[in-house]
Amino acid sequence: MSIRILKDLSFRIIGYAIIIFIMIILIYIVGGIVFNGVLSIRPSMLIENGDTTSGGLLNAIVGTWMLVGTGILFSVPLGVFAAVFIVEYGWMRYNQIIRIFTDILTSIPSIVLGLFGYLFLVIQLGFGYSLLAGGITLGIMMLPYILRITEISLSEVPRSVREAAISLGARRTDLIFRVMLPYAKNGIITSTILAMSIGAGETAQLLYTAGWNNSLPVSFIKSQVAYLTYVIWAGINQPSLYSHQLAFASAFILIVSVFSLIFISKFIKR
Amino acid sequence: MDAIIRFKNYSVYAKKKVILDNINLEIYENNVNTVLGPSGSGKSTLLRSINRLIELTPGLSYSGEIYFKDKNIFDYQPEELRRQIGMVFQQPNPFNFSIFENVAFGPRLHWKLSNAELEKIVKDSLIEAALYDEVKDDLKKSALRLSGGQQQRLCIARALAVKPSVLMMDEPTSSLDPVARTKIEDLIVKLKEKYTVVLITHDVRQAARISDFIAFIYNGKILEHGSAESILENPKNRITEEFLTDRLR
Numbered sequence: 001m002s003i004r005i006l007k008d009l010s011f012r013i014i015g016y017a018i019i020i021f022i023m024i025i026l027i028y029i030v031g032g033i034v035f036n037g038v039l040s041i042r043p044s045m046l047i048e049n050g051d052t053t054s055g056g057l058l059n060a061i062v063g064t065w066m067l068v069g070t071g072i073l074f075s076v077p078l079g080v081f082a083a084v085f086i087v088e089y090g091w092m093r094y095n096q097i098i099r100i101f102t103d104i105l106t107s108i109p110s111i112v113l114g115l116f117g118y119l120f121l122v123i124q125l126g127f128g129y130s131l132l133a134g135g136i137t138l139g140i141m142m143l144p145y146i147l148r149i150t151e152i153s154l155s156e157v158p159r160s161v162r163e164a165a166i167s168l169g170a171r172r173t174d175l176i177f178r179v180m181l182p183y184a185k186n187g188i189i190t191s192t193i194l195a196m197s198i199g200a201g202e203t204a205q206l207l208y209t210a211g212w213n214n215s216l217p218v219s220f221i222k223s224q225v226a227y228l229t230y231v232i233w234a235g236i237n238q239p240s241l242y243s244h245q246l247a248f249a250s251a252f253i254l255i256v257s258v259f260s261l262i263f264i265s266k267f268i269k270r
Numbered sequence: 271m272d273a274i275i276r277f278k279n280y281s282v283y284a285k286k287k288v289i290l291d292n293i294n295l296e297i298y299e300n301n302v303n304t305v306l307g308p309s310g311s312g313k314s315t316l317l318r319s320i321n322r323l324i325e326l327t328p329g330l331s332y333s334g335e336i337y338f339k340d341k342n343i344f345d346y347q348p349e350e351l352r353r354q355i356g357m358v359f360q361q362p363n364p365f366n367f368s369i370f371e372n373v374a375f376g377p378r379l380h381w382k383l384s385n386a387e388l389e390k391i392v393k394d395s396l397i398e399a400a401l402y403d404e405v406k407d408d409l410k411k412s413a414l415r416l417s418g419g420q421q422q423r424l425c426i427a428r429a430l431a432v433k434p435s436v437l438m439m440d441e442p443t444s445s446l447d448p449v450a451r452t453k454i455e456d457l458i459v460k461l462k463e464k465y466t467v468v469l470i471t472h473d474v475r476q477a478a479r480i481s482d483f484i485a486f487i488y489n490g491k492i493l494e495h496g497s498a499e500s501i502l503e504n505p506k507n508r509i510t511e512e513f514l515t516d517r518l519r
Contacts, residue, residue, distance in 0.1 A: 160363035
């Protein structure tokens with residue numbers, strides 16, 4: 001056997017080994033959560049409120065999606081507007097600077113964002129631990145994803161298509177609303193779903209901004225919110241089997257929701 | 271012969287380079303006016319100057335005037351100018367919408383229309399572009415599913431839907447097969463009854479088949495302009511003659 005064939009073969013074997021190793025880790029984690037989750041989850045958890053040691057998860061499930069929804073309401077309009085400005089109003093020149101900003105924003109540790117949310121939104125603006133404080137903090141984290149993906153889909157609109165619209169007498173606003181945004185629609189939806197799935201799994205920023213509530217929040221500010229990752233964090237520290245079961249059930253619910261979101265986004269991309 | 275568009279000492283510069291050099295040209299109403307010339311001679315810039323699409327390209331400067339219906343093009347709102355002077359591009363460029371939405375795009379920009387009025391405009395435009403019979407049952411289908419030749423006729427229908435008086439075509443058949451090309455050439459000849467056609471091509475045979483007037487452009491200069499027969503059979507300029515004979519034999 002020649003050296004080259006041997007080289008090729010050994011590379012292949014190493015490659016397969018690495019892939020199998022990664023698969024095993026993934027299956028171990030996801031499988032462990034699904035296995036424990038299925039054993040732990042009770043139908044009653046889905047319809048009752050709870051406090052991480054007793055009761056159910058309804059307040060945490062609904063709270064999580066309320067926080068994510070608030071984050072989306074904050075970040076999608078802002079991110080899409082910013083992307084339109086960058087692409088359509090000649091801010092493309094500053095693309096490098098904007099890219100550095102968004103990269104920095106994505107790499108800020110979530111606990112630091114949480115601290116910002118606490119100091120600025122909870123204390124300074126007086127929102128208190130609340131839906132608005134938690135949601136906006138999540139939204140700040142979502143913003144770079146929305147901005148980046150929308151910007152890419154907008155700049156992928158072919159020049160010929162833009163020229164077609166302009167040669168028919170389209171004004172700039174017509175161009176943006178009737179051509180660019182419809183073309184970028186899939187990118188906006190995909191980035192929104194991605195941001196939702198990332199947001200749903202966040203913990204650190206919410207510790208500082210959302211608090212905890214044994215039932216559902218009654219208003220946008222000064223009313224604390226429950227969320228699933230808190231149940232995982234707090235439940236696993238409790239010396240009771242039921243707390244552990246609540247934690248595993250929360251992890252299971254989160255993983256199922258995130259996987260479904262990813263699946264939906266793949267389906268839309270198609 | 272009525273000129274609908276007149277160039278007066280019109281030049282375009284990119285930094286130091288001259289792209290169009292002192293153009294004086296008349297485009298005659300209800301005729302096929304062809305601008306013939308090799309690649310890179312400034313044909314597209316000439317066409318894009320007329321509907322001010324050239325303004326999208328940064329770094330160009332202009333001098334001289336262009337008149338459309340005896341009014342300086344800079345005295346028009348660009349949107350209204352572009353409505354009256356339709357344009358069809360080299361590559362078919364339909365929107366990623368349905369066939370109906372493609373044709374309805376322009377009318378929606380300019381007029382408030384009822385559904386029935388809009389449907390009539392779309393239907394009439396598709397008929398005028400000789401596409402209606404092929405697509406009448408799937409107006410809701412994506413325009414990108416059409417063949418290249420059909421897409422180009424859809425682009426013609428889309429341009430006609432805003433009721434222009436001039437239709438400019440920038441090498442409209444260069445990306446198409448011979449059958450699709452013949453269909454579009456036949457269509458152009460029919461369209462001149464109602465519209466003024468400005469056609470850009472580097473294909474001498476195509477120019478010979480459908481032109482009424484030919485302007486020969488070379489290095490940004492119009493070297494010759496006249497009736498199609500006079501230019502093709504009796505070119506006065508040596509470069510024109512070389513271009514014609516190189517291509518014809």
